[in-house]
Each structure stands twice: as C-alpha cells, then as structure tokens.
Amino acid sequence: GENVEQHPSTLSVQEGDSAVIKCTYSDSASNYFPWYKQELGKRPQLIIDIRSNVGEKKDQRIAVTLNKTAKHFSLHITETQPEDSAVYFCAASTPGKSTFGDGTTLTVKP
Amino acid sequence: DTGVSQDPRHKITKRGQNVTFRCDPISEHNRLYWYRQTLGQGPEFLTYFQNEAQLEKSRLLSDRFSAERPKGSFSTLEIQRTEQGDSAMYLCASSLLGGDEQYFGPGTRLTVT
Numbered sequence: 001g002e003n004v005e006q007h008p009s010t011l012s013v014q015e016g017d018s019a020v021i022k023c024t025y026s027d028s029a030s031n032y033f034p035w036y037k038q039e040l041g042k043r044p045q046l047i048i049d050i051r052s053n054v055g056e057k058k059d060q061r062i063a064v065t066l067n068k069t070a071k072h073f074s075l076h077i078t079e080t081q082p083e084d085s086a087v088y089f090c091a092a093s094t095p096g097k098s099t100f101g102d103g104t105t106l107t108v109k110p
Numbered sequence: 111d112t113g114v115s116q117d118p119r120h121k122i123t124k125r126g127q128n129v130t131f132r133c134d135p136i137s138e139h140n141r142l143y144w145y146r147q148t149l150g151q152g153p154e155f156l157t158y159f160q161n162e163a164q165l166e167k168s169r170l171l172s173d174r175f176s177a178e179r180p181k182g183s184f185s186t187l188e189i190q191r192t193e194q195g196d197s198a199m200y201l202c203a204s205s206l207l208g209g210d211e212q213y214f215g216p217g218t219r220l221t222v223t
Contacts (some may be wrong), residue, residue: 006152032210043201043214044153051210089152093210096141096166100152
C-alpha cells in the first residue's frame, strides 16, 4: 500500500518568512496530491492540490511542487502570517483513496 | 449550509456498546469516504463508496466496523463492541465522480470509556 512521509513534524517561523513542508510517497500509481490545513478542533480544509501531469502550481502565497521521478512533493508558503498557524497535511491519492502524512504543526510568530 | 454534515458531533460510550454515526455528503457528490483521525496523526482511510457501492475497505477495518450507503446519499458507520482504542475523530468526506477534491465534514469525536 501507499506510504506517505511528511517532514518536519513541527516548524516555527517569524512572520514574513517562508515555510516549506516536504512529503515523499511510495506508490507510483498515486496521481493526485492535495494539501490540507487543519486548525485546532476543525475539519481539514483543502488549500492547494497538484496532479501528476503538472510540476508546479501556485495560488497567491502558496505553491506546491511535484517531482514524480523522486516521488516527492512540497508545500511552500511565502510571507507567512500568524493566521497561517495550523497543522498542515499532505496526501497522495489514487481515485477513491487518499493516504495522508502525519502532519506538520506550523507556528508563525508575530 | 451545503457542506458535508455529520451527526452526532460528540459521542461518549462505554466499552462494549455499539455506536452509529451518520454522514450527509454534499448533495451532488457521488463519492463518500470515511476516515479516522487520532491526535497527532493524519486522517486514516477506512472505506469509500461510489453511489451505494462500497468499492474499497481498509484492511485496518476490523469486522466490528461496518458502513452503509443504502440509497447513495447519506452514509452510516457502525462500530460494534467498542474498545478504548476506537476513541478517535471519525471524519467523512465527499467528492464528485471524476473529481479528486474531497470536502470534509466536521467529524464525530468518539470517546470510549
């Protein structure tokens, strides 16, 4: 089955700095890679995603890159703000099934 | 609210009791997923439905767990003879057929005492 590893488990940055979270996956059949933000006590919210036929995608301050050959993908947040503080999860998906990483707790210090 | 809804939001039960949770997906979504999330972990896939058909089930799902989606709309997840290790947040998500984006419900937090 699919195995997703996510690093780091915790990340602390100063407001305005960039944050990078990295994930690796094992199953070459995975073709969809979403990122979720989960605030304490709330549901995971999709923030950006990328499909296997694309190498990079950007949405305002958030970008995701995918290296299919190396089976890794990364989330980049620029100009971080205190409201970006949350737990971020990556996932590797085939139709009908997503395997999630264990999450990264991001803290943005004002 | 047209998002995914789950009921109840919280459930406290004694070990050995049966519990049932309900999920109402976004109305036009054909696919429905169940996940379990424990503290400090990502959501763990349990099972998924396409319309009323249960197409995949995690091998982690013991025979005490059963899920149904009889009319292809809402779904129920039942846990029989609950154990303390079943304590977790049970999340439901839905997506369009042919779409990848999953939208999560608020979850049902189960505490087994």
